Amino acid sequence: MAEHLASIFGTEKDRVNCPFYFKIGACRHGDRCSRLHNKPTLSQTILMSNMYQSPEAAMAAQAATSGAVPEAPDARKMQEHFEDFYEDIFEELATYGEIEGLNICDNLADHLVGNVYVKYREEESALAALNALSGRFYAGRPILCEFSPVTDFRESTCRQYEENTCTRGGYCNFMHLKPISRNLRKILFGRYKRRDDRDRDRDRDRDRERDRDRGRGDRPRDDRHHPYGGGDRGRDDRRGGDDRGRRRSRSRSRDRRGGGGGGGGRDDRYRDDGGRRDAPGRRDDDKVSAKGMTDEERRAMFAKWNDSEGGGGGGAGPAPEGGN
Numbered sequence: 001m002a003e004h005l006a007s008i009f010g011t012e013k014d015r016v017n018c019p020f021y022f023k024i025g026a027c028r029h030g031d032r033c034s035r036l037h038n039k040p041t042l043s044q045t046i047l048m049s050n051m052y053q054s055p056e057a058a059m060a061a062q063a064a065t066s067g068a069v070p071e072a073p074d075a076r077k078m079q080e081h082f083e084d085f086y087e088d089i090f091e092e093l094a095t096y097g098e099i100e101g102l103n104i105c106d107n108l109a110d111h112l113v114g115n116v117y118v119k120y121r122e123e124e125s126a127l128a129a130l131n132a133l134s135g136r137f138y139a140g141r142p143i144l145c146e147f148s149p150v151t152d153f154r155e156s157t158c159r160q161y162e163e164n165t166c167t168r169g170g171y172c173n174f175m176h177l178k179p180i181s182r183n184l185r186k187i188l189f190g191r192y193k194r195r196d197d198r199d200r201d202r203d204r205d206r207d208r209e210r211d212r213d214r215g216r217g218d219r220p221r222d223d224r225h226h227p228y229g230g231g232d233r234g235r236d237d238r239r240g241g242d243d244r245g246r247r248r249s250r251s252r253s254r255d256r257r258g259g260g261g262g263g264g265g266r267d268d269r270y271r272d273d274g275g276r277r278d279a280p281g282r283r284d285d286d287k288v289s290a291k292g293m294t295d296e297e298r299r300a301m302f303a304k305w306n307d308s309e310g311g312g313g314g315g316a317g318p319a320p321e322g323g324n
Contacts, residue, residue, distance in 0.1 A: 097125020
């Protein structure tokens with residue numbers, strides 16, 4: 001149930017909340033609307049109702065009261081008047097923070113005529129502007145400002161007006177946003193271009209680094225640059241080189257230890273009897289350790305000592321260490 005209510009919030013199917021107020025920030029029924037107008041307590045967008053007094057709207061109102069046919073306005077003068085107003089309020093509003101968009105309605109309906117929507121980059125800037133503008137006057141008229149729920153003007157503008165095909169004219173229920181010249185837009189919003197470009201360049205560099213890292217992770221291991229030629233093969237080559245080096249070192253040590261003749265006395269552990277190791281347990285300091293010997297090896301060792309010491313039951317040899 002909650003998901004269903006959330007999905008229809010602000011749409012025509014919502015029988016509780018006003019969809020026009022949610023999209024446009026204004027309703028033609030005003031306080032008499034049968035649906036709720038949920039006014040935000042904080043927003044990026046501020047609405048200043050009926051602030052812009054268009055000469056075209058003034059002439060239309062005068063013709064309606066007098067019953068006379070209104071004169072055709074001069075389009076160039078109308079645009080100059082509008083851009084003077086646009087630049088004037090932009091400079092004032094920009095003192096409170098960075099402006100993302102400033103839109104002024106060209107509608108003639110009472111709930112949209114002269115409405116000014118300013119969207120700040122930060123909500124704190126919008127709050128500062130609201131507090132500063134409340135109670136002030138412009139051109140002798142009080143400024144009526146409030147937070148607006150509109151943050152995406154693509155949903156609130158009349159697309160037919162942008163294509164010059166709207167048949168309802170100034171009394172359309174969607175916004176007819178009056179455009180400004182490209183030169184004026186460049187002058188006013190150009191001050192924020194450097195920051196936007198910097199953010200855009202930072203995002204582009206981050207994307208490039210991510211793509212490079214992803215490319216490194218997807219490459220096979222053998223294609224990576226390696227000081228030995230690449231990947232697992234390089235490690236195998238290093239292992240083979242180490243094994244070959246160990247084999248060479250063993251062969252050299254055998255040659256030094258008397259296997260090849262003439263090198264028999266270099267290691268004290270080896271005697272002159274053909275390079276063979278002495279009996280197990282013999283140490284360089286003539287001490288003997290019987291640890292780890294079998295009974296037959298110990299008996300053979302004792303017999304050899306007896307033969308060398310006196311030819312048979314002579315003196316005893318060195319006492320073995322660790323015997324059982």
